[in-house]
Amino acid sequence: MSLLSKEKALIENDYFQVWEIVEMLSKGGFNLWEEVGEFLGHHNFDTELTLYCRDSFHRMHEVRNDYAPIRNLIHGLHVAWLEGEESIQKIKIDIIGYYWAKHEIFNFKPIMDLGIIEKPQTQVVTLQSVQESRPDKYKFFLYKQPLFSIDECACIISDYDPLEIQKYPHNDIDEIAPDYSRAYSFISSAIEANKLNVFNYKVDADGFREYLASENIIIAGFNDQIAEPLYTKPTQARAEFEKINANLELDLAIEKNKVKKLNEEIDHLKAHIAELESKKMQFLQKENATNDQEINLTNSDLLLISVLLRMLQNEIRVKGNKSQSKILLRIEDEHRSIKGLSKSRTEKVLANANSLYKALINNQMK
Structure with a gap:
């Protein structure tokens, strides 16, 4: 008596080998292998019956979501006439470790209707x-x-x-x-x-x-x-979690408030900087610009200045002093008591004087 005789007997008592069913359907060669394959495929033996596999230690395991073993069996039997009788031995070897539960076979109408398997007397179990x-x-x-x-x-x-x-x-x-x-x-x-x-x-x-x-x-x-x-302590864990969460929310609110205040200060500083920049530009423009009110000479004075400068130009042979504005600037340099002949004011005075002089010449030419 082997060490696993009880386990082997239990398997034999509760399961049919898949190949055992195939041989029953073949009836010792009375039905062709092809017909057996067609019968198995027609009645969906691959999906209708739960498949089990015996491992090398004689333990049974349910084969889930894998229909390949039975489908390969059906295909092999169906084409056995083409590949020859020698293919049957290989098919048998491939399927020898697979089983169907007897209680499922006994309740599977397609095979029980053939009368090749005797159903045991039903045992009423409460x-x-x-x-x-x-x-x-x-x-x-x-x-x-x-x-x-x-x-x-x-x-x-x-x-x-x-x-x-x-x-x-x-x-x-x-x-x-x-x-x-x-x-x-x-x-x-x-x-x-x-x-x-x-x-x-x-x-x-x-x-x-x-x-x-x-x-x-x-x-x-x-x-x-x-x-x-x-x-046992879900309330304590929950309370600790809520406490941590509340602290984090408070910290977040404080930081958001700080950011808001900083943004307000930044906006205020930007506005102040823009105001200072504007005042700076106005100051520079006012300092550099020559106000028309500063030039209060009459037309005759301007004409006189223009005529004198033009006559002076004609008399001066030095190339660097031929510009009217340069002549005036040189006068200021040589005579310290004369002040206020800035470049902008000089150009403004000369522009007005030359404009009057040009109009005078044009009238004389007419």
Whole structure:
């Protein structure tokens, strides 16, 4: 007797090998492989039946969201007539580790209608009898696993032994173990919502414990040790959070007020600078400009100045002194008592004088 004889017997009792079903459908060669493949494909054996895989340690695992093994089987059988009988051995080797649960086969009408499999007499099992007869020693090892299947997660929540659940007809599980069925749906939806970490179709144990605690599902001996730090002092944690948040909001309001005042001061300084710049420009313009009121000479005086300067120009042979304005400036340089002949005022006086002189000459020419 092998060390795993009990486990092997349990697999044989609860599962059909996929290839075992294929051989039943073939009836020892009476039905062609092609016909068997067509039958499997026509009745959607790839999606209608839950597929299981046995690992090298004789543990059964549900194959989820992977239809390739059965679809490859269907395709291989369908084209066996083309590739020859030798292809059957390869197909068998590829599918040998896959199983279908007997309770699903017994409730799958397309194959049961063929009469090739005898359905066992239905065993009436009540929820009360299941729960009363179940020992709890399985929890010792189950709770220590680092990973759980969805079935095991549902069993932990609903307080069922996973091995016992496997014995019940799949189609009747809602009536036999409604708590398990609800727990299974709960875990499936959590996985779809990415609230649980899944690795190779397995749920991380620590993440599962924390998730249950976050949903206020506390299971004695499983996640009650993390329930207290997570949930006994929510008010204190919340109060601390609100206190920190209030302090941060106050600091933010103070800083915003400081920024507002600084911006107001900056605007005030900009306005003051603009005012000073304007006054500076006005002062420079006033200082550099020659007011017309400063020139109070009569027309005759201006004409005299213009005539004298022109005559003086004609007499002066020095190239640098031929400009009227330069002559006046030189006069000021040589005679210290004469002041006020600034360049701007000199040019203004000469402009007015020359204008009158030009008009006088034009009138004489007429």
